[in-house]
Amino acid sequence: MSPQSVYVVLNEVDDDATFHCDALAEEFPGARTVDFPAGERFDPDDADAVVLTGSTAGVYERDQHPWIDEEIELIRRLVAEGVPTLGVCFGHQIVNVALGGGVRSGTMTAGLVEAELADQPLFEGVDPVVPALHGDRVTESGDGLERIASAEHAEVFGTAHRERPVWTVQFHPEISAEQTESLRRFGWEMNGFSWAEVTADRLFRNFESRAGVE
Template identity: 30%
Template sequence: MKPVLVIQNDAKEGAGQLATLIAERGLQQDTVLGFDTDYDHLDPADYSALVVLGGAQSAYETEAYPYLARQMALCQEFMDAGKPIAGFCLGAQILARALGGEVVPGAQKEIGWYDLQLTAEGAHDAILGAHPKTLLAYHFHGDRIESVPGAVNLASSALTEWQLFRHGANVYGFQYHAEVDAPLVEVMCRNNADYMAANGFDAEAIIGASGEHLPAFAKASKEALQRWLDLVAPD
């Protein structure tokens, strides 16, 4: 099977448990830094699926970060080729914009553990069959997705209506961080501790709370990610 292409938008923050699940299936992962790669040589024909990870950038800051527009174009190319896509946080926002959606600054930052609620459509989605209708989930974002034309909204939180969406049968945008494992939570918080403190969040307190909350969240997310990986077709 062709490798999974992983776009990493922060040098320190990888794909967490999703990377583990991909490896357990014997799939190769080609990971590139979104801000330091040659997009002209990234051809969907060479890959089985696309994963776009999070970062501190905003999806609407394409003038400051021109490579974000290249990622949006790449998402469209993978969709045109019928290849599965999973976007997480910034990656979901990039995917939303590739679909003609809008991403805007949130009224407040959603960092830490907040309830995720499946919509009626989410409760019957193909990758969410074993997912609890309400689940305490891990979040780390200040922007929010306003709309995604042609997509189905699968989950929301009190602060963010579009927490998870599906376009077609195999393209998913996760605003929350379904990909995290314990090491990634620690890296994410400590990598952004000053930013968190400036916005009223305690990095170490959130890491501590994750010891209690992460097992149930990771278990439910693992099942959803496994079912997404089931959509990755052999060559």
């Protein structure tokens, strides 16, 4: 299947913080990137898989960022039509909100953390030490979504739909030591862990396998 059938939806609103979106897009060579805040759109009927990136915007900032409501409607359509979808950080939050879940603002977590990951194909080969960079947290999973990951600071750290090929994670599988300089502005901490313990990027290959777009 052509990699052009994969769409990476970029959600970052801060031009100085696009490093994570760039890193995620690099995980899907040949995929089409769609800058949602900038007004770019795509036809979900053309998509074989969709990945939603993180953002420094909050899902609840709809007055400030009207595109959020449009993305919520897009997500509902993707879920209804069974398009394989992966939400990362902000993507995790907006998928849950789109399906009736809740999100609240909290203190910033920026560093390597240890997560409890469910025994499921999305996490095959993914070690529990993962990169986290977020302030907002999902407080209640959306309809049809069940928790598949948790962390000490965020109980709903990942979700999966019970009937549709939809997965979300609060952590950033795309972040690695290569982004160290960009991470410093957020007060990044290693928390006693090392990058050698991080295999989170394997999650992307697992998603491709589940989505049938390898």
